[in-house]
Amino acid sequence: MIExxxxxxxxxxxxxxxxxxLSIIKGETVxxxxxxxxxxxxxxxxxxxxxxxxxxxxxxxxxxxxxxxxEIKRVLGYLPHSSLLYDQYSPLENLVFFGNIYGVKDIExxxxxxxxxxxxxxFLNEPVKNFSRGMIQRIAIARAIVHDPVILLLxxxxxxxxxxxxxxxxxxILSMKEKGATTLMVTHDFKQAAEICDRAIIVKNGKIVDxxxxxxxxxxxxxxxxxxxVESVS
Amino acid sequence: xxxLRTALFLAQKDLYSELKTKQILVTxxxxxxxxxxVFSFAFDPANNTTKAVIPGVIWVIIVFAGILGxxxxxxxxxxxxxxxxxxxxxxxxxxxxxxKFLANFAMLLVVELVSIPFxxxxxxxxxxxxxxxxxxxxxxxxxxxxxxxxxxxxxxxNSKNSEMLLPLxxxxxxxxxxxxxxxxxxxxLTNMEKISSAVAWIQLVTAYDIIFFVVCFLxxxxxxxx
Numbered sequence: 001m002i003e004x005x006x007x008x009x010x011x012x013x014x015x016x017x018x019x020x021x022l023s024i025i026k027g028e029t030v031x032x033x034x035x036x037x038x039x040x041x042x043x044x045x046x047x048x049x050x051x052x053x054x055x056x057x058x059x060x061x062x063x064x065x066x067x068x069x070x071e072i073k074r075v076l077g078y079l080p081h082s083s084l085l086y087d088q089y090s091p092l093e094n095l096v097f098f099g100n101i102y103g104v105k106d107i108e109x110x111x112x113x114x115x116x117x118x119x120x121x122x123f124l125n126e127p128v129k130n131f132s133r134g135m136i137q138r139i140a141i142a143r144a145i146v147h148d149p150v151i152l153l154l155x156x157x158x159x160x161x162x163x164x165x166x167x168x169x170x171x172x173i174l175s176m177k178e179k180g181a182t183t184l185m186v187t188h189d190f191k192q193a194a195e196i197c198d199r200a201i202i203v204k205n206g207k208i209v210d211x212x213x214x215x216x217x218x219x220x221x222x223x224x225x226x227x228x229x230v231e232s233v234s
Numbered sequence: 235x236x237x238l239r240t241a242l243f244l245a246q247k248d249l250y251s252e253l254k255t256k257q258i259l260v261t262x263x264x265x266x267x268x269x270x271x272v273f274s275f276a277f278d279p280a281n282n283t284t285k286a287v288i289p290g291v292i293w294v295i296i297v298f299a300g301i302l303g304x305x306x307x308x309x310x311x312x313x314x315x316x317x318x319x320x321x322x323x324x325x326x327x328x329x330x331x332x333x334k335f336l337a338n339f340a341m342l343l344v345v346e347l348v349s350i351p352f353x354x355x356x357x358x359x360x361x362x363x364x365x366x367x368x369x370x371x372x373x374x375x376x377x378x379x380x381x382x383x384x385x386x387x388x389x390x391x392n393s394k395n396s397e398m399l400l401p402l403x404x405x406x407x408x409x410x411x412x413x414x415x416x417x418x419x420x421x422x423l424t425n426m427e428k429i430s431s432a433v434a435w436i437q438l439v440t441a442y443d444i445i446f447f448v449v450c451f452l453x454x455x456x457x458x459x460x
Binding site: 050051082 | 236240243244247250251254255313314315316318319320321322323324325326459
């Protein structure tokens with residue numbers, strides 16, 4: 001599904017990614033763990049086609065990233081730190097706009113359904129600028145999945161969410177997984193990672209230093225491995 | 235086809251957004267109105283030499299009102315990183331450029347539709363030239379100015395001083411267009427006997443428009459990279 005070989009990214013003479021090799025199969029939910037500045041978000045941005053890699057080879061769905069950007073973007077759902085929403089627009093208008101860009105059919109119906117699913121149907125036509133952080137994140141989740149992506153790229157999606165929104169997000173990821181979607185999730189929240197991910201990779205100084213299968217809800221195991229790789233004296 | 239479709243969605247989004255917030259268009263129209271009022275006080279409309287000022291005033295309005303819109307065109311996409319939302323969507327960078335261009339161009343045309351008749355009215359100007367030629371010149375000049383301006387607005391949007399940087403980059407590059415359209419407008423409004431000379435200016439501006447529009451299309455991919 002996703003094949004990354006010898007990926008490097010250099011910015012301002014600083015090597016952010018130092019030869020990443022990673023293979024992810026269809027339907028896997030992978031947590032990307034690591035300290036701040038390790039290169040986790042950069043890796044996600046390269047996969048989301050926002051940043052061009054310096055060297056290396058990436059293929060998604062058998063398509064080379066460099067040559068098939070538009071086709072690959074069609075199957076990606078990206079949720080970064082920012083909401084990517086237009087403040088003056090309502091949730092419905094935001095979802096309809098992005099749905100149209102992705103060529104989604106019956107977008108108004110689908111957008112209404114998604115807003116209902118994230119629990120904000122009463123605010124369907126309210127401008128997003130009046131929303132709280134948690135409400136914005138719920139709409140941002142809906143925006144990321146409006147086109148039924150087969151690959152979800154999530155950058156610290158649980159940050160700042162209340163329990164209700166966390167539960168909605170986890171349900172979205174799990175229901176997408178049931179449909180066969182592949183998820184890459186950058187996170188510092190080991191509890192959420194243990195709950196929804198099958199596999200975790202630990203990134204440190206732009207390299208993958210550990211790659212392991214997860215035991216369901218075993219937070220201690222992740223913490224232990226993380227401590228060995230990251231908290232130990234480097 | 236997808237390029238044009240997504241560009242139209244983006245332009246529609248920008249225009250609808252403007253309809254809701256009324257931030258850019260109102261500012262542009264107020265600015266244009268102020269310029270016209272100030273010039274109408276500075277030059278006596280009864281004086282025949284005043285008519286010679288009108289081509290210049292028309293393009294002062296278009297250029298400076300245009301810059302007000304261009305400046306905000308890409309800066310508005312920085313809030314909530316919505317530009318990233320466009321860049322991860324299945325559209326080419328040229329679609330984003332084209333969409334922004336169409337929205338900016340449409341807004342500038344509205345400003346021109348409101349301000350130019352108001353200018354003629356306040357200056358008591360009787361239009362004796364060729365209206366189709368006049369519309370063509372205004373269209374071509376605005377097209378080239380907005381095409382280059384939209385590209386440079388994308389380029390300067392990531393700069394801390396983008397509002398200062400855009401005019402600094404834009405004026406030198408659009409100077410040939412501005413010279414051409416001011417000359418052509420002057421001939422069309424005041425001296426139709428020299429229409430062949432105006433046609434030559436129009437040809438120059440058209441060539442400049444096409445060359446820069448194509449160059450912007452080719453280079454926008456590099457400018458919009460995060």
